[in-house]
Amino acid sequence: MTAKPPAAAARATVYGYPRQGQHRELKKAIEGYWKGRVTADTLRETAQGLRRSNWQQLADAGVHEVPTGDFSYYDHVLDTSVMVGAVPDRHRDAVAADALDGYFAMARGTQDVAPLEMTKWFDTNYHYLVPELGPDTVFSADSGKQVAELKEALALGLTARPVLVGPVTYLLLSKPAPGVAADFEPLTLLDRLLPVYAEVLADLRAAGAEWVQLDEPALVQDRTPAELNAAARAYRELGALTDRPKLLVASYFDRLGDALPVLAKAPVDGLALDFTDAAAANLDALAAVGGLPGKRLVAGVVNGRNIWINDLEKSLTTLGTLLGLADRVDVAASCSLLHVPLDAAAERDIDPQIARWLAFAKQKTAELVTLARGLSQGTDTIAAELAANRADLASRANSAITHDPAVRARAAAVTDADGRRSAPYAHRAIAQRAHLGLPLLPTTTIGSFPQTAELRTARADLRAGRLDTAGYEERIKDEIREVLSFQEKAGIDVLVHGEPERNDMVQYFAEQLTGYLATQHGWVQSYGTRYVRPPVLAGDISRPEPMTVPWTSYAQSQTDRPVKGMLTGPVTMLAWSFVRDDQPLGDTARQVALALREEVNDLETAGTSVIQVDEPALRETLPLRAADHAAYLAWATEAFRLSTSGVRDRTQIHTHMCYAEFGDIVQAIDDLDADVISLEAARSHMQVARELAAHGYPREAGPGVYDIHSPRIPSVDEAAALLRKGLEAIPAERLWVNPDCGLKTRGWPETRTSLENLVAAARTVRTELAGS
Numbered sequence: 001m002t003a004k005p006p007a008a009a010a011r012a013t014v015y016g017y018p019r020q021g022q023h024r025e026l027k028k029a030i031e032g033y034w035k036g037r038v039t040a041d042t043l044r045e046t047a048q049g050l051r052r053s054n055w056q057q058l059a060d061a062g063v064h065e066v067p068t069g070d071f072s073y074y075d076h077v078l079d080t081s082v083m084v085g086a087v088p089d090r091h092r093d094a095v096a097a098d099a100l101d102g103y104f105a106m107a108r109g110t111q112d113v114a115p116l117e118m119t120k121w122f123d124t125n126y127h128y129l130v131p132e133l134g135p136d137t138v139f140s141a142d143s144g145k146q147v148a149e150l151k152e153a154l155a156l157g158l159t160a161r162p163v164l165v166g167p168v169t170y171l172l173l174s175k176p177a178p179g180v181a182a183d184f185e186p187l188t189l190l191d192r193l194l195p196v197y198a199e200v201l202a203d204l205r206a207a208g209a210e211w212v213q214l215d216e217p218a219l220v221q222d223r224t225p226a227e228l229n230a231a232a233r234a235y236r237e238l239g240a241l242t243d244r245p246k247l248l249v250a251s252y253f254d255r256l257g258d259a260l261p262v263l264a265k266a267p268v269d270g271l272a273l274d275f276t277d278a279a280a281a282n283l284d285a286l287a288a289v290g291g292l293p294g295k296r297l298v299a300g301v302v303n304g305r306n307i308w309i310n311d312l313e314k315s316l317t318t319l320g321t322l323l324g325l326a327d328r329v330d331v332a333a334s335c336s337l338l339h340v341p342l343d344a345a346a347e348r349d350i351d352p353q354i355a356r357w358l359a360f361a362k363q364k365t366a367e368l369v370t371l372a373r374g375l376s377q378g379t380d381t382i383a384a385e386l387a388a389n390r391a392d393l394a395s396r397a398n399s400a401i402t403h404d405p406a407v408r409a410r411a412a413a414v415t416d417a418d419g420r421r422s423a424p425y426a427h428r429a430i431a432q433r434a435h436l437g438l439p440l441l442p443t444t445t446i447g448s449f450p451q452t453a454e455l456r457t458a459r460a461d462l463r464a465g466r467l468d469t470a471g472y473e474e475r476i477k478d479e480i481r482e483v484l485s486f487q488e489k490a491g492i493d494v495l496v497h498g499e500p501e502r503n504d505m506v507q508y509f510a511e512q513l514t515g516y517l518a519t520q521h522g523w524v525q526s527y528g529t530r531y532v533r534p535p536v537l538a539g540d541i542s543r544p545e546p547m548t549v550p551w552t553s554y555a556q557s558q559t560d561r562p563v564k565g566m567l568t569g570p571v572t573m574l575a576w577s578f579v580r581d582d583q584p585l586g587d588t589a590r591q592v593a594l595a596l597r598e599e600v601n602d603l604e605t606a607g608t609s610v611i612q613v614d615e616p617a618l619r620e621t622l623p624l625r626a627a628d629h630a631a632y633l634a635w636a637t638e639a640f641r642l643s644t645s646g647v648r649d650r651t652q653i654h655t656h657m658c659y660a661e662f663g664d665i666v667q668a669i670d671d672l673d674a675d676v677i678s679l680e681a682a683r684s685h686m687q688v689a690r691e692l693a694a695h696g697y698p699r700e701a702g703p704g705v706y707d708i709h710s711p712r713i714p715s716v717d718e719a720a721a722l723l724r725k726g727l728e729a730i731p732a733e734r735l736w737v738n739p740d741c742g743l744k745t746r747g748w749p750e751t752r753t754s755l756e757n758l759v760a761a762a763r764t765v766r767t768e769l770a771g772s
């Protein structure tokens with residue numbers, strides 16, 4: 001078919017781009033600045049160079065309109081808090097003294113001042129800094145960053161569109177500041193915030209912006225009539241401004257639902273909508289409201305969150321349907337390309353057959369340009385690209401990599417009984433307490449210990465052949481002995497081996513499972529300067545041999561205290577990978593769960609009495625619409641139980657979750673049937689402990705008392721105070737004492753002191769309980 005060109009030729013654009021640079025230059029510059037090795041001016045020059053490189057890459061590829069303002073030293077929501085003057089009182093002096101240092105203090109905290117809370121950006125693995133607001137919050141405009149970056153792009157001769165977090169989403173993502181009543185609703189500050197946005201928009205218009213994009217992804221979630229009315233009021237007022245650029249309101253990650261007619265009627269100049277599989281309903285809904293006559297539609301038809309090539313013909317069909325629904329239709333990815341790596345062409349070690357199936361940010365940009373050309377000039381002009389795309393899609397669909405009959409037969413044979421422990425928790429708890437002999441308020445850590453430069457060097461030397469396997473294993477054993485010795489001296493009750501052999505909690509396992517492949521340069525930002533390389537889940541999953549048993553068994557041979565076996569759960573293995581999109585997620589989760597079940601059973605056979613299967617992504621992967629929750633949670637909790645239910649009663653199963661809003665999945669946490677759960681709680685002041693108590697959670701829990709994403713060291717009194725808060729919600733016989741998360745990113749000096757303080761706090765509170 002030949003697409004009919006629209007009245008205005010379609011153009012390609014993106015909402016955002018990876019920030020870090022091809023070699024993670026931004027991470028290195030920022031961490032160098034924190035350590036005093038890089039000056040502020042050098043950091044700014046590095047950032048400016050990366051922005052310019054990104055824009056030039058986009059322009060050279062054929063993208064007409066580049067985004068500005070999406071670049072960040074740490075987090076774009078934190079940047080928005082700075083833009084609107086929402087700086088917490090405890091950080092105002094630091095920001096006033098030095099804006100850059102104050103910015104990082106809000107993100108990371110200092111020894112004396114706690115940082116902002118951090119949580120997941122919708123259902124992604126990106127973390128944002130939660131704004132803190134209250135009835136006394138006074139907003140003030142600071143458009144300096146946004147204006148400066150726009151001017152940088154315009155000076156290069158580029159057409160640029162500033163991208164801002166929209167005011168409704170900003171308020172819906174916010175929380176009451178410390179000391180503010182928990183029932184305070186930040187959205188009540190909308191009328192106070194809108195004049196600040198009006199001022200920023202005027203500044204951007206004066207600086208040369210023709211369009212400004214306001215991101216409102218919160219509107220793809222279930223929203224109350226009051227929240228929808230707030231959105232209508234916000235865009236009625238912003239649209240009525242006389243001194244403003246054209247406004248493009250963007251949503252992504254799911255369907256807009258009831259918010260679509262609200263935005264369609266708003267006096268704005270365009271909408272950007274997601275039309276990938278997760279949001280396909282947007283097309284019918286847009287037609288139902290009569291389209292966007294006289295407005296611009298930016299159609300997100302290329303998946304911005306996964307790394308598989310686009311089905312160009314399918315996308316062209318969608319785009320063709322949209323042509324009659326708006327004044328002009330432009331082509332974009334479904335969301336910012338922040339969520340994918342930079343360039344698949346940098347991956348030299350991937351099977352060439354599989355490489356044909358991959359599209360990172362650069363390749364997705366090329367797809368967008370191709371689609372825009374086909375839409376504008378007709379599909380005859382992209383015949384070669386379409387033919388190559390059809391061949392690549394067929395290669396994937398027919399590959400033996402994606403279909404292993406033995407794996408599929410085993411998954412099909414699973415029964416309900418395979419996902420249930422042989423006895424209820426109350427019976428198991430008696431057996432476990434008798435077997436383990438732990439004290440009241442037992443102490444443990446989440447799993448990983450600091451990954452030193454020496455460990456990273458040893459892994460690099462092994463890969464490069466400078467160190468043989470025997471030498472590498474001796475180095476790992478030395479590290480395990482050191483970690484165990486410290487924990488014994490510190491007085492920790494349930495030990496871990498520290499995971500010195502692991503590069504990443506998902507990648508380590510992916511490299512040992514069939515069906516997965518690892519990248520060398522596929523870095524994606526998780527938070528701040530923390531970048532991960534999500535493995536690619538390309539085919540059916542199986543476990544050729546034990547993955548953790550030798551190291552865990554070695555660690556247990558060095559101590560009389562219990563050593564936890566440490567595994568990553570099936571949902572997290574999916575969520576923190578680029579998962580296959582050619583079969584239901586539940587089917588893939590079951591395959592991973594069966595592989596992990598083999599590992600759990602082998603650990604138990606080898607003498608491991610405590611096994612932790614981490615599921616930090618359980619909440620993160622929760623669909624954004626409530627109507628989709630039940631189906632997801634059914635397969636997600638089944639997969640966890642399938643992984644863990646083959647053990648004896650006396651074997652204690654732990655799980656761990658962090659940095660998410662847990663209140664709406666407490667029943668799912670209960671349904672996991674883990675014996676012990678550890679959760680992030682330090683920054684949120686034990687909120688999760690109260691949520692568990694309100695639900696009547698019957699098992700053991702360890703709400704964290706040490707915020708490991710900050711360099712500050714919690715004092716004994718601080719940790720003890722958090723423990724006492726935890727005891728208000730969880731009985732002492734079911735309360736554990738642990739950090740919020742693993743210690744991989746921390747240094748040894750702060751780790752030692754923090755854990756010693758944690759143990760001292762547990763002893764203090766034990767003494768108080770004994771005397772009460």
